Amino acid sequence: MIKIYLAEDQTMLNSALKMILELEPDFTVVGTATDGEQACTEIKNLQPDVVILDIEMPKQSGLVVAQTIRQQDLPIKIVILTTFARSNYFQTAIKARVNGYLLKDSPSDSLISAIRSIMQGNVVFDPQLVAGVLHEVDNPLSKRELEVLQALEKTATTKELATQLYLSEGTIRNYISAILSKTGTSSRLDAVNLAHQKGWL
Template identity: 40%
Template sequence: MIRLLLADDQALVRGALAALLGLEHDLEVVGEVGRGDEVLDAVERTGPDVVLLDVEMPGMDGITVAEKLHAAHPGVRILMVTTFGRPGYLRRAIDAGASGFVVKDTPARELADAVRRVQMGLRVIDPGLAAETLTAGTSPLTAREREVLVAAADGAPASAIAKRLHLSEGTVRNHLSSAIGKTGTSTRAEAVRAAERLGWL
């Protein structure tokens, strides 16, 4: 049996995944969590072979979880199963140690097959998203530009962002200007939206 841990903040989705995967003769759901910061404890408790992770969860996002999980338990396979099929998410998830990345509307039989293939050490990636990722390329944003854009997402003025990130106001403005240029947008609000759409934040 392949032991599975499901991590998704939507109880209905999590329950549906557990029910569908539980119908497979060789898959067993040994645990479910609704927050990213609960995953590592659940892995210690349940000893899964494969962890299915959502990207956007409270407590800790799935990509950060994947990175921590891969470092702590390199033998546990990680399959990202998400609504958010964004190119930047795929690249970041693979870099973080995920073995696969599929979207939630994947048919149940294909999802079960993806779990088996990941468990065997193969890489499984949604083909449409893989093509889109190759076209989009890697994120041109530096870590600091990403941090400043995330802080700017709520519309806070540069002075407030500077205080929050312990930077000078001029430095914040420079990072915002650079991010606007790299995203090919005209305003910081547009830059935030573009970077979010591409999964760069």
């Protein structure tokens, strides 16, 4: 029997997930929480096989709970289940050595099969998130350069850009030169188009 603990701050979703998971003959939900602090305490006491964590919860986020489980060296599989397809959340989860990261709009069958796969020693990550991280790894531009590039889509002149971003025109020109050099493009429009194709913007 696979013992599962659920931490989800939406009570209705928590109850629905519990019902769905307990329809499986080899699953049992040993506890639920609606905030991260409660989850941390109960997970340590209950020692489930798998915890399913939402990210944005009161008191402590699911990512903090995951980090705590790893710091305490508990032999527990961790699955993040969230609405947020944000690469920064995903990368934080990877650093916390989670075993799965799924989005809430995935079918319930995906979660069930993911749990079984994870219990067999596999990791299961939503393909959309993996693709997003790969795009970022390929991205040679700094955060500030991306801001300039984004502003370039709506603003034609260097002067307007400088005003909008509170920078001097010389600084803007330097940023644009660096963007063209790093992307290997010959015009602002080409740089913007390339950034969209690569998923950087």
